[in-house]
Amino acid sequence: MELSGGEILVQCLIDEGVEYIFGYPGGAVLHIYDALFKQDKVKHILVRHEQGATHAADGYARSSGKPGVVLVTSGPGATNAVTGIATAYMDSIPMVILSGQVPMAVIGSDAFQEADISGITRPCVKHNFLVKDVTKLASTIKKAFYLATTGRPGPVLVDIPKNLTDPRVKVPYEYPKTMTLRSYNPHVKGHRWQMKKAVDCLLEAKRPMIYTGGGIILGEASAELTELTRLLGYPITNTLMGLGAYPGTDKQFVGMLGMHGTYEANMAMHECDVLFAAGARFDDRITGIIAEFCPHAKIIHIDIDPSSISKNVRVDIPVVGELKPVLTEMIELVKSSDRKPDPVALTNWWKQIDGWRSLDSLGFDRDADVIKPQYVVEQLWEMTHGDAYITSDVGQHQMFAAQFYKFDKPRRWINSGGLGTMGFGMPAAIGTKLAFPDADVYCITGEASIQMCIQELATARQYRTAIKLVNLNNGYMGMVRQWQEFSYGSRYSQTYLEALPDFVKLAESYGHLGLRIDKKADVRPALEEAQRQKDRTIFLDFHIDPTENVYPMIEAGKAHNDMRLAPGVNPDAELA
Amino acid sequence: MSHIISILIENESGALARVAGLFSARGYNIESLTVAPTQDPTLSRMTLVTTGNPEIIEQITKQLNKLIDVVKLIDISESTHIERELMMVKARAVNGGREEIMRLTEIFRGNILDVTPTTYIIEITGEKSKLDAFLNTVGEDNIIEVVRSGTTGILRGERGLIV
Ligand SMILES: Cc1cc2nc3c(=O)[nH]c(=O)nc-3n(C[C@H](O)[C@H](O)[C@H](O)COP(=O)(O)OP(=O)(O)OC[C@H]3O[C@@H](n4cnc5c(N)ncnc54)[C@H](O)[C@@H]3O)c2cc1C
Numbered sequence: 001m002e003l004s005g006g007e008i009l010v011q012c013l014i015d016e017g018v019e020y021i022f023g024y025p026g027g028a029v030l031h032i033y034d035a036l037f038k039q040d041k042v043k044h045i046l047v048r049h050e051q052g053a054t055h056a057a058d059g060y061a062r063s064s065g066k067p068g069v070v071l072v073t074s075g076p077g078a079t080n081a082v083t084g085i086a087t088a089y090m091d092s093i094p095m096v097i098l099s100g101q102v103p104m105a106v107i108g109s110d111a112f113q114e115a116d117i118s119g120i121t122r123p124c125v126k127h128n129f130l131v132k133d134v135t136k137l138a139s140t141i142k143k144a145f146y147l148a149t150t151g152r153p154g155p156v157l158v159d160i161p162k163n164l165t166d167p168r169v170k171v172p173y174e175y176p177k178t179m180t181l182r183s184y185n186p187h188v189k190g191h192r193w194q195m196k197k198a199v200d201c202l203l204e205a206k207r208p209m210i211y212t213g214g215g216i217i218l219g220e221a222s223a224e225l226t227e228l229t230r231l232l233g234y235p236i237t238n239t240l241m242g243l244g245a246y247p248g249t250d251k252q253f254v255g256m257l258g259m260h261g262t263y264e265a266n267m268a269m270h271e272c273d274v275l276f277a278a279g280a281r282f283d284d285r286i287t288g289i290i291a292e293f294c295p296h297a298k299i300i301h302i303d304i305d306p307s308s309i310s311k312n313v314r315v316d317i318p319v320v321g322e323l324k325p326v327l328t329e330m331i332e333l334v335k336s337s338d339r340k341p342d343p344v345a346l347t348n349w350w351k352q353i354d355g356w357r358s359l360d361s362l363g364f365d366r367d368a369d370v371i372k373p374q375y376v377v378e379q380l381w382e383m384t385h386g387d388a389y390i391t392s393d394v395g396q397h398q399m400f401a402a403q404f405y406k407f408d409k410p411r412r413w414i415n416s417g418g419l420g421t422m423g424f425g426m427p428a429a430i431g432t433k434l435a436f437p438d439a440d441v442y443c444i445t446g447e448a449s450i451q452m453c454i455q456e457l458a459t460a461r462q463y464r465t466a467i468k469l470v471n472l473n474n475g476y477m478g479m480v481r482q483w484q485e486f487s488y489g490s491r492y493s494q495t496y497l498e499a500l501p502d503f504v505k506l507a508e509s510y511g512h513l514g515l516r517i518d519k520k521a522d523v524r525p526a527l528e529e530a531q532r533q534k535d536r537t538i539f540l541d542f543h544i545d546p547t548e549n550v551y552p553m554i555e556a557g558k559a560h561n562d563m564r565l566a567p568g569v570n571p572d573a574e575l576a
Numbered sequence: 577m578s579h580i581i582s583i584l585i586e587n588e589s590g591a592l593a594r595v596a597g598l599f600s601a602r603g604y605n606i607e608s609l610t611v612a613p614t615q616d617p618t619l620s621r622m623t624l625v626t627t628g629n630p631e632i633i634e635q636i637t638k639q640l641n642k643l644i645d646v647v648k649l650i651d652i653s654e655s656t657h658i659e660r661e662l663m664m665v666k667a668r669a670v671n672g673g674r675e676e677i678m679r680l681t682e683i684f685r686g687n688i689l690d691v692t693p694t695t696y697i698i699e700i701t702g703e704k705s706k707l708d709a710f711l712n713t714v715g716e717d718n719i720i721e722v723v724r725s726g727t728t729g730i731l732r733g734e735r736g737l738i739v
């Protein structure tokens with residue numbers, strides 16, 4: 001089969017099984033768009049800003065586990081995509097970005113809409129390619145998908161000069177079935193001896209703690225993690241990225257850990273004698289001050305990326321490998337071991353943890369007249385039976401969503417943790433809805449974040465992706481305001497949002513439904529209205545308590561056992 | 577302590593930028609970096625001299641290994657190895673200085689590559705410390721220009737960095 005470069009690209013996507021491609025046209029990709037026009041297998045989703053394309057592809061990837069695919073033009077198209085690429089990179093999300101480039105003959109001449117996008121993205125992609133030969137196009141695309149989806153996943157960019165897609169130049173096409181690279185051999189199986197050591201150490205623990213993260217979700221290892229955790233009977237905490245990897249309503253789950261984690265999760269981290277870390281990368285939002293991190297613990301760490309191990313915290317028993325096979329083998333090792341978890345020690349440990357738990361560190365004023373953000377999320381959780389897809393933006397609302405929506409399944413919680421990108425939520429919800437057209441997809445957002453990609457309301461309209469926006473409108477960049485309240489003497493420098501739009505009218509002007517909610521009594525009915533809307537996007541603008549803060553909080557430079565608790569929560573009262 | 581990391585890397589455009597970018601992005605030191613193709617034209621060999629405590633060196637090697645273009649690497653300073661650097665020095669050589677510099681060049685087993693009535697160009701190879709010592713001995717006042725290749729190295733014996 002002889003095809004032009006543009007046709008090759010499209011055929012590669014078809015052969016790769018790509019369902020959706022999120023993009024925005026321009027001069028350098030015109031040939032490609034023309035090739036797209038002539039087929040109907042790959043559906044193109046026209047966004048309204050290239051950042052939206054990357055976040056939508058990202059939401060599609062996080063919810064479905066399949067790589068997200070993006071197509072942008074050269075120069076400004078490609079640079080607009082950078083924030084979304086970096087977002088995917090920080091959270092290890094599989095994504096393939098195809099960018100048009102100026103023709104090879106003028107590369108380096110400051111040509112119209114030329115940007116060195118391989119140079120610009122080098123630090124925020126797993127890998128990138130500048131294709132220079134049309135006969136290498138198909139194999140390069142295959143490499144890109146292979147790299148993006150194996151090992152530690154991540155975004156891979158392929159930059160394609162315009163002359164390579166010229167419809168007049170046809171070359172033989174063959175899509176490689178498999179790919180190997182001599183320089184890339186991701187570890188899969190764990191080292192048997194290390195796993196044995198890890199299991200011995202786990203079974204000797206008196207105060208064990210399981211700490212897992214996004215890797216469990218990326219590695220599809222929830223079932224194995226759940227089995228192992230139940231087998232051992234040990235407490236488990238998840239990072240922000242790991243929520244849903246273990247059922248959030250299970251009694252062994254002690255909540256999220258870290259800066260805005262629960263009292264019991266953080267205290268258990270501080271007091272544990274064995275820490276079993278899996279698919280988590282010891283981010284500074286979870287370690288607090290490193291010098292006082294898990295001071296009594298022997299640390300076991302499983303990760304597919306050797307560079308995640310002992311990067312921030314020294315690990316005693318490292319296991320490099322893919323979580324699914326490693327956890328499977330560890331379950332067997334636990335079952336076949338003569339050792340059993342020490343029942344007396346474990347009972348005492350749980351007693352201590354339940355004491356911390358009884359503090360109810362996520363408590364909030366349920367009787368308040370004003371709408372509390374926690375209340376909205378809690379109601380949403382109840383109403384959807386914890387079974388909706390929830391995307392979020394960045395800020396207090398994100399933390400409330402993480403704390404109060406108890407995710408029982410993986411891939412239901414879709415947020416930007418590593419980069420913390422405001423503007424992520426709505427396009428990610430669109431991508432999620434495309435992946436799961438029959439599911440309920442909510443985006444929990446804030447009035448500041450939502451405005452960063454507000455233009456994607458048009459995309460939601462064009463493709464009838466009926467998403468549900470829950471705007472926790474506090475009139476502030478709440479998360480920043482909170483820091484200013486705690487650490488800058490309540491000097492609210494530039495965090496008050498004046499001139500907010502009327503979100504109801506705004507939503508309506510895009511052809512969506514809009515509702516403004518000012519009274520607590522209207523919260524549940526509004527959510528139920530949203531739940532009823534199966535065909536239309538609805539924007540719920542909740543006017544919430546503008547002074548609410550996220551608790552607990554480990555402030556910068558503090559340790560796990562040094563949390564700032566909500567006013568009225570007194571740790572000395574524990575166990576009383 | 578200095579570490580000498582030898583890297584086999586795909587001879588692709590951008591490969592060098594990936595390595596250099598990694599060091600600047602993560603705040604690692606590079607003392608020197610040399611790169612050239614090997615007998616296999618699809619592979620380049622880099623020698624990178626860096627400093628840092630053992631934890632940092634461990635991260636550096638892990639991060640380098642993570643680069644898709646890196647085929648293989650080894651910290652040769654951890655085993656018996658040979659290291660060499662090439663240096664060319666343009667020195668002021670007038671009056672009695674001419675004799676003196678010639679004598680020093682002999683002691684350091686260097687070669688004089690170019691002679692003018694007022695200058696010499698001297699070539700010296702050796703370990704970094706030997707080159708430093710030569711410069712010290714010649715003295716700053718007599719040195720017009722120095723160019724150094726940066727350290728390269730190779731493991732002794734059967735072991736090596738091969739694919
Ligand atoms: C406003 C704000 C507040 C935040 N507060 C908190 C907080 O209180 N608590 C919190 O936890 N986070 C918080 N975060 C998020 C935080 O910044 C990090 O993104 C998060 O902690 C990282 O999660 P993780 O360790 O699970 O790593 P991820 O980024 O999910 O990394 C996954 C790890 O798993 C490995 N991995 C991937 N696939 C596999 C596989 N198949 N097999 C084995 N290993 C694999 C990867 O190599 C990597 O090391 C906050 C973020 C924001 C924006």
Ligand SMILES: Cc1ncc(C[n+]2csc(CCOP(=O)(O)OP(=O)(O)O)c2C)c(N)n1
Pocket residue numbers: 393394395396397398420421422445446447448449450472474476477478479480
């Ligand atoms: C693109 C971007 N710019 C700035 C920030 C810093 N930042 C983090 S949270 C936040 C405020 C978010 O406000 P809002 O969306 O209203 O959420 P709230 O905290 O009020 O719930 C800001 C500005 C960021 N995370 N992302």
Ligand SMILES: [Mg+2]
Pocket residue numbers: 395446447448472473474475476477478
């Ligand atoms: Mg706000």
